[in-house]
Amino acid sequence: MSETEYDPDVTIDARGSTCPGPLMDLIGKVKEADPGTVIELQTSDSGSKGDVPEWLDEAGHDLLEVVEQDDYWSMYVETN
Amino acid sequence: MTGYAIVLASNELARVQAVSTIGSVAAASDIPVEVFVTMDGLLAFDEEVVETGDFDVGPVGRAMQDAEDADVPLFTEQFQQAQEIGPLKLWACEMAMDLLDTDLDDYVDVFEDTLGVAGFLNRAQDKQIVFV
Numbered sequence: 001m002s003e004t005e006y007d008p009d010v011t012i013d014a015r016g017s018t019c020p021g022p023l024m025d026l027i028g029k030v031k032e033a034d035p036g037t038v039i040e041l042q043t044s045d046s047g048s049k050g051d052v053p054e055w056l057d058e059a060g061h062d063l064l065e066v067v068e069q070d071d072y073w074s075m076y077v078e079t080n
Numbered sequence: 081m082t083g084y085a086i087v088l089a090s091n092e093l094a095r096v097q098a099v100s101t102i103g104s105v106a107a108a109s110d111i112p113v114e115v116f117v118t119m120d121g122l123l124a125f126d127e128e129v130v131e132t133g134d135f136d137v138g139p140v141g142r143a144m145q146d147a148e149d150a151d152v153p154l155f156t157e158q159f160q161q162a163q164e165i166g167p168l169k170l171w172a173c174e175m176a177m178d179l180l181d182t183d184l185d186d187y188v189d190v191f192e193d194t195l196g197v198a199g200f201l202n203r204a205q206d207k208q209i210v211f212v
Contacts, residue, residue, distance in 0.1 A: 017151045020105050020158070027108040028165050059109060 004067050006076045008040035009033075015044045015072045022048045023055060030061060030079055037079045038064070044072040052077075083112030083167075085204035087211045091123035093141035093155075095212050100155035100162075107166030114207065115159075116200045117191075118173035121212075122180065125172070125187040130156055159190045171195035171203075 010029055014022035022043040029039055041052065052075055053063050064076040084106060088099050103113045117125060124135060135141060144152045153161075162168045169192045172184060177194060184191055195203075 016149070017153070018147075020101050021151065021153055023105060024108055024158070024161055027105075028161075031108075031165060055105075055109065 004065055004074065004076060006038055006040070006064055008038045008076065010037060011040045011042065013042050014048075015042050017043070018045050019047045019051065021045070023051055026052060026077065027055070027059075030059070030077070033079045035079055039077045039079070041075040041077060042069075042072055043075065048075065049073060082206045083114070083208070085200070085207040085209045086113065086115045087200075087209065088115055088117045088121040089119040090212060091120040091136050093124065093135040093137045093144065096121070096124045096135075097141070097144065097155050097158075099212050100158040103168060104158045104162035104166075107162045107168035110166060112167040112207070113169070114200075114203045115168070115170045116173065116195065116204075117170060118176050122172060122176050122182070122187070124155075125190070126182075127186060127188055130154070130188050156188050156190060163190070169203075171200065173197075 012025050012029055014025045022041060022045050026041050056063050056077060061080050062078045064078055067074040086099055086103055099115060103115055107113045129135060133145065159170060170190050172187060172191045172194045174194045174196045184194060
């Protein structure tokens with residue numbers, strides 16, 4: 001498993017879920033999170049790699065890192 | 081941009097699913113969405129059809145139903161999830177319901193209420209209209 005320097009406050013396991021599942025799960029968590037919260041979104045939906053950054057950019061939150069795991073991606077997000 | 085007013089007049093699963101996907105992400109992002117389900121569109125929301133999965137499907141809809149290694153949330157789940165976190169309202173067309181001799185109890189629980197064309201136009205006047 002790949003390593004990251006980030007220690008998430010919240011982890012969302014959206015593996016196996018297709019578009020828009022991972023993004024919807026992320027939006028739900030972001031909306032209830034305090035600023036500065038680090039969220040790890042685990043997704044096996046390859047479309048999330050493009051769609052999540054697009055949404056974060058528009059919504060004003062930060063994508064910290066995308067880590068490729070064996071059969072999914074961990075996307076680290078910080079809320080503003 | 082003050083939101084989208086989507087007219088859903090088709091019961092083809094892929095079209096209904098596209099409306100729920102786009103509408104749900106928009107609403108979850110705080111963009112107001114009003115969905116007016118009319119004509120054949122209502123057929124996909126029939127409680128029995130949803131329960132049995134007996135949808136009108138094309139190639140993509142069939143692939144969705146057959147997907148074994150992917151969890152594809154049905155449009156009803158997407159709408160319900162989005163309604164909990166954003167401004168998304170679905171309206172059932174009164175005229176189509178009269179023709180079908182149905183009432184709201186015959187449909188899955190996603191509708192705000194029934195609505196006529198004047199009511200829809202009032203809600204759509206400040207929005208981008210999308211016809212599906």
